[in-house]
Amino acid sequence: xxxxxxxxxxxxxxxxxxxxxxxxxxxxxxxxxxxxxxxxxxxxxxxxxxxxxxxxxxxxxxxxxxxxxxxxxxxxxxxxxxxxxxxxxxxxxxxxxxxxxxxxxxxxxxxxxxxxxxxxxxxxxxxxxxxxxxxxx
Numbered sequence: 001x002x003x004x005x006x007x008x009x010x011x012x013x014x015x016x017x018x019x020x021x022x023x024x025x026x027x028x029x030x031x032x033x034x035x036x037x038x039x040x041x042x043x044x045x046x047x048x049x050x051x052x053x054x055x056x057x058x059x060x061x062x063x064x065x066x067x068x069x070x071x072x073x074x075x076x077x078x079x080x081x082x083x084x085x086x087x088x089x090x091x092x093x094x095x096x097x098x099x100x101x102x103x104x105x106x107x108x109x110x111x112x113x114x115x116x117x118x119x120x121x122x123x124x125x126x127x128x129x130x131x132x133x134x135x136x137x
Contacts, residue, residue: 003032006123007046010106013074014048014119017067017110021117023053035125043125050119055112057090064094067110071096076108089113 018025030047037043055063068078071094078096095109107122 001124001126003044003046003123003126006106006126009074010046010108010121010123011048013071013076013108014050014121016070017119018050018052020063020066020070021052021055021112025050025052025119033122037125037127041127043127045125046123048119048121052117052119054114054116057114060092060112063112064092064110068094071108076106078108078110083111089115 028049028051030049032044033047035043035045064080068080071078076096078094081093081095083091083093091111091113093109093111095107097105097107106124107120109118109120111118
């Protein structure tokens with residue numbers, strides 16, 4: 001899998017969450033992070049993050065349902081978790097995968113609160129083209 005293929009799998013899913021919430025979003029993409037391919041070679045995962053507006057408490061459940069349905073249509077069934085209230089703010093987290101950030105899984109996370117929202121993703125581990133060329137792993 002190439003870096004471009006890996007990005008084409010995750011970016012539409014985080015963009016769906018952004019559009020579902022609406023408003024202005026700040027990109028905090030972290031770029032490439034190292035990972036290990038099954039062959040033992042070094043690969044890269046692309047990390048993308050977004051900071052966005054809050055969601056009214058009354059709208060959060062339906063919004064999370066929409067995003068979970070969309071991610072599920074692509075084979076990524078997220079888990080919803082209500083986090084402890086901190087400083088009076090309730091945050092609800094939608095995340096996939098449950099096993100962490102393995103080389104063969106993508107990672108998606110949406111956190112919403114009335115004060116703001118975040119979307120975070122990591123792609124599958126892709127061949128490090130700078131090191132190994134464009135051959136498939």
